[in-house]
Amino acid sequence: MSDYKNFxxxxxxxxxxxxxxxxxxxxxxxxxxRSADPHIGLLHRATEKLAESKPYNQNIGYMDRxxxxxxxxxxxxxxxxxxxxxxxxxxxxxQYIRVMFDEITRILNHLLWLGAHALDIGAMSVFLYAxxxxxxxxxxxxxxxxxxxHATYYRPGGVAKDLPNVMPKFMLNKNQNLEQIETLNYxxxxxxxxxxDSFVDRxxxxxxxxxxxxxxxxxxxxxxxxxxxVSPERAIDLGFTGPMLRGSGVSWDLRKKEPYExxxxxxxxxxxxxxxxxxxxxxxxxxxxxxxxxxxxQCCEWLKKDDGQHIxxxxxxxxxxxxxxxxxxxxxxxxxxxxxxxxxxxxxEVYAAVEAPKxxxxxxxxxxxxxxxxxxxxxxxxxxxxxxxxxxSKGHMLSDVxxxxxxxxxxxxxxxx
Amino acid sequence: MNKIRELFQxxxxxxxxxxxxxxxxxxxxxxxxLKTLKETKDLQFNQLIDLCAVDLIEYGQSxxxxxxxxxxxxxxxxxxxxxSRIDFVTEDVNQEYKLCVVYHLLxxxxxxxxxxxxxxxxxxxxxxxxxxxxxxxxxxxxxxxxLFGVLFEGHQDLRRILTDYGFIGHxxxxxxxxxxxxxxxxxxxQKKVVNVPVDISPRTLVxxxxxxxx
Numbered sequence: 001m002s003d004y005k006n007f008x009x010x011x012x013x014x015x016x017x018x019x020x021x022x023x024x025x026x027x028x029x030x031x032x033x034r035s036a037d038p039h040i041g042l043l044h045r046a047t048e049k050l051a052e053s054k055p056y057n058q059n060i061g062y063m064d065r066x067x068x069x070x071x072x073x074x075x076x077x078x079x080x081x082x083x084x085x086x087x088x089x090x091x092x093x094x095q096y097i098r099v100m101f102d103e104i105t106r107i108l109n110h111l112l113w114l115g116a117h118a119l120d121i122g123a124m125s126v127f128l129y130a131x132x133x134x135x136x137x138x139x140x141x142x143x144x145x146x147x148x149x150h151a152t153y154y155r156p157g158g159v160a161k162d163l164p165n166v167m168p169k170f171m172l173n174k175n176q177n178l179e180q181i182e183t184l185n186y187x188x189x190x191x192x193x194x195x196x197d198s199f200v201d202r203x204x205x206x207x208x209x210x211x212x213x214x215x216x217x218x219x220x221x222x223x224x225x226x227x228x229x230v231s232p233e234r235a236i237d238l239g240f241t242g243p244m245l246r247g248s249g250v251s252w253d254l255r256k257k258e259p260y261e262x263x264x265x266x267x268x269x270x271x272x273x274x275x276x277x278x279x280x281x282x283x284x285x286x287x288x289x290x291x292x293x294x295x296x297x298q299c300c301e302w303l304k305k306d307d308g309q310h311i312x313x314x315x316x317x318x319x320x321x322x323x324x325x326x327x328x329x330x331x332x333x334x335x336x337x338x339x340x341x342x343x344x345x346x347x348x349e350v351y352a353a354v355e356a357p358k359x360x361x362x363x364x365x366x367x368x369x370x371x372x373x374x375x376x377x378x379x380x381x382x383x384x385x386x387x388x389x390x391x392x393s394k395g396h397m398l399s400d401v402x403x404x405x406x407x408x409x410x411x412x413x414x415x416x417x
Numbered sequence: 418m419n420k421i422r423e424l425f426q427x428x429x430x431x432x433x434x435x436x437x438x439x440x441x442x443x444x445x446x447x448x449x450x451l452k453t454l455k456e457t458k459d460l461q462f463n464q465l466i467d468l469c470a471v472d473l474i475e476y477g478q479s480x481x482x483x484x485x486x487x488x489x490x491x492x493x494x495x496x497x498x499x500x501s502r503i504d505f506v507t508e509d510v511n512q513e514y515k516l517c518v519v520y521h522l523l524x525x526x527x528x529x530x531x532x533x534x535x536x537x538x539x540x541x542x543x544x545x546x547x548x549x550x551x552x553x554x555x556x557x558x559x560x561x562x563x564l565f566g567v568l569f570e571g572h573q574d575l576r577r578i579l580t581d582y583g584f585i586g587h588x589x590x591x592x593x594x595x596x597x598x599x600x601x602x603x604x605x606x607q608k609k610v611v612n613v614p615v616d617i618s619p620r621t622l623v624x625x626x627x628x629x630x631x
Contacts, residue, residue, distance in 0.1 A: 040578060040579065041578060041580060041581070042579075044579045044580065046588060048589065048594060049588065049589055050595070053595055053621050054623065055623050058623075077426075084436060126529050211418045236463055236464050236525060237463065237464070237551065237553065238552045238553050239464060239465060239551070239552070239553025241465065241466075242581065250525065252525050258532045260530070294453035320575065331474070340623070341623065341626055344627065344628040346436060347437075348434065349532075350435070350468075351436060351437065351521055351530070351532065355468075360466065362466065362467060362521075364467060364469065364519070364521065366471060368476050368627065369477070369478045369628070369629065370479060370625045370626060370627045370628045371623070371625065371626050371627075371628075372623075372625050374475075374476060374495075375471045375472075377469040377471075377519075378468065379466060379467040379521070382554060383557075384556065385555045385558075386556075387553065387555055387556040388552075391611075415578060417579070
């Protein structure tokens with residue numbers, strides 16, 4: 001009928017809907033996608049190679065910069081791998097802190113995903129709502145680590161610092177009057193745990209707000225139902241993990257199946273989808289945020305009662321106490337050795353994975369007995385997801401590609417590494 | 418677990434149980450082993466979680482002599498051959514390699530993981546592709562080719578994936594300098610962006626030390 005033949009179109013790399021630096025070469029038949037060829041690597045920093053030239057602890061900061069919206073989960077996989085090689089025991093308090101921050105990170109990630117995904121499909125306001133809650137969670141990051149994003153908080157053997165006893169408050173400034181400042185500070189009077197508690201108390205209601213805007217929204221449904229359908233068998237074959245796999249109806253979550261840290265002591269459910277389309281994956285992620293809030297609440301409750309150690313007392317791996325260093329020669333030597341040479345990890349290889357917000361974030365580490373990893377391979381969940389973009393978008397319209405990139409929760413920090 | 422051992426008795430060169438079962442196979446048997454792992458009913462390793470290459474050429478080499486103390490101070494720590502210290506190389510002189518391809522499989526049905534390793538002999542960099550067994554192998558194989566130069570026989574579309582268009586070399590090999598070989602800059606005479614040799618010098622602060630624990 002038409003005189004036009006297929007044509008190719010360039011999409012990105014500088015395009016707001018490409019979620020970073022994704023370049024797509026699309027073969028189009030009119031408005032319909034015939035094939036999509038993602039060109040990646042525009043954010044490639046060779047993290048794995050850099051890690052080979054640095055002592056173990058100096059690489060933790062690089063992990064934050066992989067998936068830069070789920071920072072602490074990346075660190076978690078990395079320190080787990082080191083701990084497995086060292087056969088290092090982690091104090092229970094540290095495990096609870098880590099689990100709590102993993103779940104805070106999950107909410108952070110899903111909120112950004114929800115806001116950006118909705119914005120891509122044309123729903124502006126969800127973005128603003130999502131960022132309102134993200135702000136509070138970023139403050140939790142800041143309270144424990146001093147930074148809002150790239151925390152570098154986890155350490156082999158525990159976490160860098162114990163939870164603070166005070167929550168930082170807003171200060172009086174020329175833009176806000178006393179009354180406004182007091183409103184902002186209303187839940188910051190107690191400790192960090194009190195602040196987190198008050199957050200999880202109100203968070204389910206916030207999720208209801210997002211759902212009010214989207215779940216039954218006609219346009220939202222038209223843009224997501226039946227888009228990017230993946231069958232369970234295919235999802236497994238394509239290497240999908242996390243919400244992408246669960247959206248297709250496969251009940252697989254490392255927190256349940258290979259419970260690490262204290263997940264086996266916590267009560268939570270794993271939501272799964274039925275159809276395997278974008279809408280199901282949306283519902284799965286929304287439900288995951290509610291489940292995460294439950295986990296955080298349980299961790300908070302436990303942490304309030306406990307007063308154990310936040311990091312292992314093995315001074316060959318974890319730095320000694322600051323006070324100790326002043327009058328204990330041994331501690332001073334340990335400190336000097338740790339921060340100059342680092343520690344040597346026994347020869348061997350290990351694969352450690354955590355259920356990151358996007359899926360299975362794995363670290364395959366080979367040590368030849370040195371103070372630096374011999375080889376570090378990062379298994380980023382987004383990599384196989386994006387590889388399936390061609391298959392998922394075939395036969396859909398151009399505008400659906402944006403919805404599919406959105407539903408895959410693409411972040412280039414981890415894909416390009 | 419013993420089943421895996423029995424099943425592959427003749428095909429496997431090495432069988433280790435560390436954090437997970439690790440099989441080392443010859444590349445001639447690689448496809449057969451992976452296919453059996455996927456299709457055997459009590460195993461069903463039907464997800465290829467990860468595929469990566471490893472360059473073993475510097476394995477076990479340290480930069481710091483811890484046993485014999487010399488009076489040369491810090492300089493004794495510098496072994497200019499290690500990848501983080503070599504300067505850019507003008508020509509590809511060192512063709513020596515010792516590579517290994519590692520597959521991580523997951524059985525969702527039985528909640529098991531397995532690692533399959535395949536060492537590459539010195540003559541050939543070619544490994545059979547497994548893209549027809551596991552769909553996720555497609556990009557992983559492209560990545561291993563790009564970064565290590567492993568060639569996957571039977572891969573439909575073995576292009577570079579992570580490095581820049583027109584990149585030369587395989588950057589994750591240990592003989593490739595950490596600082597890289599070229600950098601991009603704008604050339605006002607030619608009025609275009611060009612690749613020139615790197616002008617930074619290698620700088621690694623902490624030497625690689627191997628200490629055996631008692």
